[in-house]
Amino acid sequence: MDHxxxxxxxxxxxxxxxxxxxxxxxxxIDHLVVNRGEILGIVGESGSGKxxxxxxxxxxxxxxxxxxxxxxxxxxxxxxxxxxxxxxGEYLGKQMTMxxxxxxxxxxxxxxxxQQLEGVIKxxxxxxxxxxxxxxxxxxxxxxxxxxxxxxxxxxxxxxSGGMRQRVLIAMALSAGANFLISDEAxxxxxxxxxxxxxxxxxxxxxxxxxxxxxxxxNIALAATVCYNLGILYSGEVVEIGPVKxxxxxxxxxxxxxxxxxxxxPQKKGKVMExxxxxxxxxxxxxxxxxxxxxxxxxxxxxxxDIPHLHGVSEDHRIACHVVAAGE
Amino acid sequence: MxxxxxxxxxxxxxxxxxLKKYFPVKNGLLGKNVDYVHAVDDVSFEMIxxxxxxxxxESGCGKSTLAQTVMGIYKPTEGFIEISGIDTGKSFSKNKExxxxxxxxxxxxxxxxxxxxxVKDIIAEPINVHRLAKGDAVNERVGELLEMVGxxxxxxxxxxxxxxxGERQRVAIARSLAMxxxxxxLDEPTSSIDTISQVExxxxxxxxxxxxxxxxxxxxxxxxxxxxxxxxIVVMYLGEVVEIGNTExxxNKRYHPYTQALMRAIPVIAADGTVERxxxxxxxxxxxxxxxxxxxxxxxxxxxxxRCRTENPALRxxxxxxKVACHFAHLPEN
Numbered sequence: 001m002d003h004x005x006x007x008x009x010x011x012x013x014x015x016x017x018x019x020x021x022x023x024x025x026x027x028x029i030d031h032l033v034v035n036r037g038e039i040l041g042i043v044g045e046s047g048s049g050k051x052x053x054x055x056x057x058x059x060x061x062x063x064x065x066x067x068x069x070x071x072x073x074x075x076x077x078x079x080x081x082x083x084x085x086x087x088x089g090e091y092l093g094k095q096m097t098m099x100x101x102x103x104x105x106x107x108x109x110x111x112x113x114x115q116q117l118e119g120v121i122k123x124x125x126x127x128x129x130x131x132x133x134x135x136x137x138x139x140x141x142x143x144x145x146x147x148x149x150x151x152x153x154x155x156x157x158x159x160x161s162g163g164m165r166q167r168v169l170i171a172m173a174l175s176a177g178a179n180f181l182i183s184d185e186a187x188x189x190x191x192x193x194x195x196x197x198x199x200x201x202x203x204x205x206x207x208x209x210x211x212x213x214x215x216x217x218x219n220i221a222l223a224a225t226v227c228y229n230l231g232i233l234y235s236g237e238v239v240e241i242g243p244v245k246x247x248x249x250x251x252x253x254x255x256x257x258x259x260x261x262x263x264x265x266p267q268k269k270g271k272v273m274e275x276x277x278x279x280x281x282x283x284x285x286x287x288x289x290x291x292x293x294x295x296x297x298x299x300x301x302x303x304x305x306d307i308p309h310l311h312g313v314s315e316d317h318r319i320a321c322h323v324v325a326a327g328e
Numbered sequence: 329m330x331x332x333x334x335x336x337x338x339x340x341x342x343x344x345x346x347l348k349k350y351f352p353v354k355n356g357l358l359g360k361n362v363d364y365v366h367a368v369d370d371v372s373f374e375m376i377x378x379x380x381x382x383x384x385x386e387s388g389c390g391k392s393t394l395a396q397t398v399m400g401i402y403k404p405t406e407g408f409i410e411i412s413g414i415d416t417g418k419s420f421s422k423n424k425e426x427x428x429x430x431x432x433x434x435x436x437x438x439x440x441x442x443x444x445x446x447v448k449d450i451i452a453e454p455i456n457v458h459r460l461a462k463g464d465a466v467n468e469r470v471g472e473l474l475e476m477v478g479x480x481x482x483x484x485x486x487x488x489x490x491x492x493x494g495e496r497q498r499v500a501i502a503r504s505l506a507m508x509x510x511x512x513x514l515d516e517p518t519s520s521i522d523t524i525s526q527v528e529x530x531x532x533x534x535x536x537x538x539x540x541x542x543x544x545x546x547x548x549x550x551x552x553x554x555x556x557x558x559x560x561i562v563v564m565y566l567g568e569v570v571e572i573g574n575t576e577x578x579x580n581k582r583y584h585p586y587t588q589a590l591m592r593a594i595p596v597i598a599a600d601g602t603v604e605r606x607x608x609x610x611x612x613x614x615x616x617x618x619x620x621x622x623x624x625x626x627x628x629x630x631x632x633x634x635r636c637r638t639e640n641p642a643l644r645x646x647x648x649x650x651k652v653a654c655h656f657a658h659l660p661e662n
Binding site: 045046161163191192193194195196197199200218219220221222224225244245248249250258259260262263264265266267268269272273274275276279 | 386387492493522523524525526527528530531534535549551552553555556575579589590592593594595596597599600601602603604605606607608609610612
């Protein structure tokens with residue numbers, strides 16, 4: 001793999017939180033890579049740590065949560081060593097950015113799209129005339145495929161539909177020149193027909209601008225349509241990562257298999273589906289060893305003792321499981 | 329006329345006949361009605377006892393209004409609703425007896441359960457309101473309901489925050505069963521729950537449907553859930569039914585261009601692990617105040633022709649039990 005192509009690389013990252021009830025480990029990620037122009041899907045249930053992962057990369061962790069060890073390499077620079085001030089000054093918004101689930105909550109309801117979008121442009125490119133700023137704003141709205149940009153600029157957020165708001169946010173996110181976008185359940189509140197449009201837009205931006213996207217979702221089918229690579233997160237750890245096609249066709253980790261077996265597919269109609277016993281562990285009381293072992297049918301002694309690390313089952317397909325590793 | 333010949337046929341638990349629900353748009357100092365939102369416009373369907381009707385469509389298509397009108401939350405502007413052969417008529421909202429027949433399970437169990445009430449009181453509330461039990465019998469009934477949905481009855485003294493999302497939804501289902509309803513209205517019952525807990529809720533819904541011979545009206549954005557549970561599907565667009573038929577027919581044949589577009593937009597993982605490309609439907613749902621002339625879908629339809637702009641297509645039967653509202657519904661899907 002060409003090393004210069006890597007936008008984001010996470011190595012041996014451990015993130016912990018201090019709470020009144022004690023210290024808990026939120027994330028433990030051996031290795032995670034996002035390449036230029038790639039959309040990497042991160043799939044997990046609620047409580048799997050997918051939002052904490054996004055906040056860790058952006059350096060927006062709450063004050064009681066900190067990176068204990070490991071590296072977050074963004075274009076070769078370790079962000080874990082930067083202060084919050086350096087991050088917001090040099091990286092946040094300028095090189096990397098994020099869009100959230102609820103587009104209305106991310107836009108200010110009392111300002112027009114023009115005021116908000118031009119505000120971002122002015123803050124990031126000095127010396128542009130008023131006309132040039134407006135032209136750039138229109139250009140950005142064209143980029144995100146909003147019809148009639150001049151009209152959209154004059155509108156307030158409440159006058160736009162959910163899909164249009166999310167497009168405006170993507171335009172704002174990209175207008176400062178960011179080339180790495182984290183999308184945290186960004187299409188969850190949208191209609192399926194509109195959601196498909198936003199996904200298509202992300203794909204287009206990835207291929208035309210070389211935008212790298214970390215696509216965080218709880219819907220594996222959704223991730224599978226836009227991503228080439230997919231990471232499955234469970235209780236703060238990547239349990240399986242690899243090309244979507246391989247994971248779907250040949251899931252190796254018991255959690256991935258459980259997750260896939262829970263999707264109501266046409267073949268299962270009318271039949272009782274197999275449920276997975278137990279639930280995601282409490283972050284304050286995580287099991288020792290493999291986090292999935294209390295729910296895993298293949299659990300062995302080593303699983304209760306040692307934390308499994310990612311190992312390759314094929315070239316790009318890696319999983320964290322003792323039992324599969326022993327079987328290879 | 330109605331009633332007599334119907335009991336001979338399949339046992340119809342719900343009949344919606346030419347139902348319309350318009351909301352007035354008021355304007356000016358005197359609050360005159362200047363216009364109407366055509367939220368539900370001439371919708372008819374029948375539901376056989378023990379079956380599930382899935383309502384699909386984008387937001388703003390009127391599926392929630394339809395469901396809430398059936399619930400008796402709104403009074404129909406025109407048309408009538410029959411539950412178990414009884415015309416709900418105009419006094420529905422005041423008629424407690426009718427309300428026992430149909431109950432609702434909401435989308436978000438974090439909002440639908442009062443955080444300050446014990447689960448016991450949440451489930452006992454409808455029992456008390458309808459005076460279905462007294463004294464110790466109330467607690468007994470609550471325990472019975474909780475066991476029915478797979479929650480230990482010792483936990484009736486807990487508060488909602490002590491339950492996980494899936495468990496809360498079970499509590500909501502237990503509450504809706506308290507009055508032995510005949511119909512449950514499931515408004516996005518699994519959309520705020522994780523995939524793995526969703527299975528348990530779906531299994532529970534299938535189970536209690538069989539045990540109590542319930543019928544469901546299911547609203548969901550997730551077509552795989554709709555496919556899994558429903559016997560019949562109603563596809564709505566801008567207040568109108570555009571396609572109705574049994575689940576397999578609607579999914580596989582997709583005669584209406586809107587149904588095709590809707591299904592193309594939804595990612596589905598096939599059995600062999602492949603994923604079909606998804607496609608967006610351009611444009612937004614038009615305003616329901618001034619719906620487009622002719623076919624309401626014409627400005628977003630890829631097959632739109634002159635006739636579609638002027639003449640609103642009626643819902644016509646293409647094959648037995650499968651109706652489509654499109655002038656050119658015989659066009660093969662491309």
